Amino acid sequence: MIEERQLTLIMENKPGALVRVVGLFHQRGYNIESLHVEPINNFKPYKFIEDELDTKFSEGEISRLEIKTTVDDPLMRQILRQINKLIDVIAVSGNEGTYLKGVLRDENLL
Numbered sequence: 001m002i003e004e005r006q007l008t009l010i011m012e013n014k015p016g017a018l019v020r021v022v023g024l025f026h027q028r029g030y031n032i033e034s035l036h037v038e039p040i041n042n043f044k045p046y047k048f049i050e051d052e053l054d055t056k057f058s059e060g061e062i063s064r065l066e067i068k069t070t071v072d073d074p075l076m077r078q079i080l081r082q083i084n085k086l087i088d089v090i091a092v093s094g095n096e097g098t099y100l101k102g103v104l105r106d107e108n109l110l
Contacts, residue, residue: 009065010091017088034068
C-alpha cells in the first residue's frame with residue numbers, strides 16, 4: 001500500500017553526505033516530500049548506537065536527517081537497505097525497522 005513514510009537517519013556530519021542520500025532517491029525515481037537535517041548536540045537518546053558500535057561521538061559530529069516520502073512497502077524496505085549501505089550513514093529507521101551499520105535492530109529512532 002502506498003502511503004507517506006518518515007525515515008530517520010543518523011549520519012556523519014561530513015561534506016557530501018546529504019547529497020549522497022538525496023542522490024539515492026533521485027537515481028531511483030523516489031520523491032522526497034520534505035527533508036530536515038540538523039546536527040545532534042545531545043546524543044543521549046542515541047546512546048545505544050555508541051554502545052553497539054563501541055565508539056564515542058563528539059558534539060556536532062553526527063546529524064539527524066528526517067525524510068518524508070510516499071512509497072509502498074516493498075520500496076520502503078529497499079530504500080532502507082540502500083540507504084544503510086551509504087558510508088556516512090550510521091543508522092536508518094522507518095516503520096519497517098532500524099538498521100545500524102548493516103544490522104537490522106528493533107530500536108526505533110523516531
